[in-house]
Amino acid sequence: xxxxxxxxxxxxxxxxxxxxxxxxxxxxxxxxxxxxxxxxxxxxxxxxxxxxxxxxxxxxxxxxxxxxxxxxxxxxxxxxxxxxxxxxxxxxxxxxxxxxxxxxxxxxxxxxxxxxxxxxxxxxxxxxxxxxxxxxxxxxxxxxxxxxxxxxxxxxxxxxxxxxxxxxxxxxxxxxxxxxxxxxxxxxxxxxxxxxxxxxxxxxxxxxxxxxxxxxxxxx
Ligand SMILES: Nc1nc2c(ncn2[C@@H]2O[C@H](COP(=O)(O)OP(=O)(O)OP(=O)(O)O)[C@@H](O)[C@H]2O)c(=O)[nH]1
Numbered sequence: 428x429x430x431x432x433x434x435x436x437x438x439x440x441x442x443x444x445x446x447x448x449x450x451x452x453x454x455x456x457x458x459x460x461x462x463x464x465x466x467x468x469x470x471x472x473x474x475x476x477x478x479x480x481x482x483x484x485x486x487x488x489x490x491x492x493x494x495x496x497x498x499x500x501x502x503x504x505x506x507x508x509x510x511x512x513x514x515x516x517x518x519x520x521x522x523x524x525x526x527x528x529x530x531x532x533x534x535x536x537x538x539x540x541x542x543x544x545x546x547x548x549x550x551x552x553x554x555x556x557x558x559x560x561x562x563x564x565x566x567x568x569x570x571x572x573x574x575x576x577x578x579x580x581x582x583x584x585x586x587x588x589x590x591x592x593x594x595x596x597x598x599x600x601x602x603x604x605x606x607x608x609x610x611x612x613x614x615x616x617x618x619x620x621x622x623x624x625x626x627x628x629x630x631x632x633x634x635x636x637x638x639x640x641x642x643x644x645x646x647x
Contacts, residue, residue: 440508441519448574512550538567
């Protein structure tokens with residue numbers, strides 16, 4: 428194994444959507460039920476992709492007004508969590524995606540939209556299609572999961588995000604970057620990953636159908 432690299436992941440979302448539950452599920456495969464709230468928590472672990480060890484830092488955020496810019500600066504990859512039984516949390520996720528795409532427009536970062544608590548289907552207020560549509564708008568990955576029910580969906584969602592972030596990191600470090608500049612590299616990455624910021628999707632001329640093909644989503 429070679430090349431230890433590092434990816435910093437920020438988990439965002441409104442109060443009580445399950446940010447800690449999904450983070451702990453991913454890291455330990457366990458679901459505890461109640462998690463301490465009110466302060467940011469950072470976790471570290473290592474994953475191996477294709478014989479390359481990658482050090483992962485995950486920041487499970489609390490609602491802290493004025494921290495957004497710090498989180499933004501810190502992270503390479505962002506998980507935006509909402510709860511499928513809480514419409515307001517979905518609106519919060521929409522605002523967060525909008526803020527992220529505006530603030531980090533000129534550099535590349537990886538994004539995952541995560542609809543949690545899908546076990547509460549009988550209380551559902553946000554349809555799968557709503558999540559899918561939002562993810563297409565911001566060119567991010569999308570999964571619906573239940574941290575309470577099992578670890579498979581959460582693990583798959585995190586691993587997809589980490590793989591994308593890792594690939595992006597490798598691409599950013601290629602010599603081509605010097606020739607093309609950051610914006611052009613973002614476009615190359617966008618082509619590879621089907622990633623389109625809202626501004627790109629407005630002007631890129633790529634049809635919605637084409638984008639849909641590149642961004643499968645999954646409910647687990
Ligand atoms: N039914 C169900 N409940 C869940 C799920 N995930 C989390 N919860 C519950 O939702 C509540 C909030 O979960 P947390 O993980 O603390 O949510 P959070 O977003 O970290 O909360 P804050 O840090 O306070 O913003 C807890 O009671 C969890 O047990 C889930 O998938 N299904």
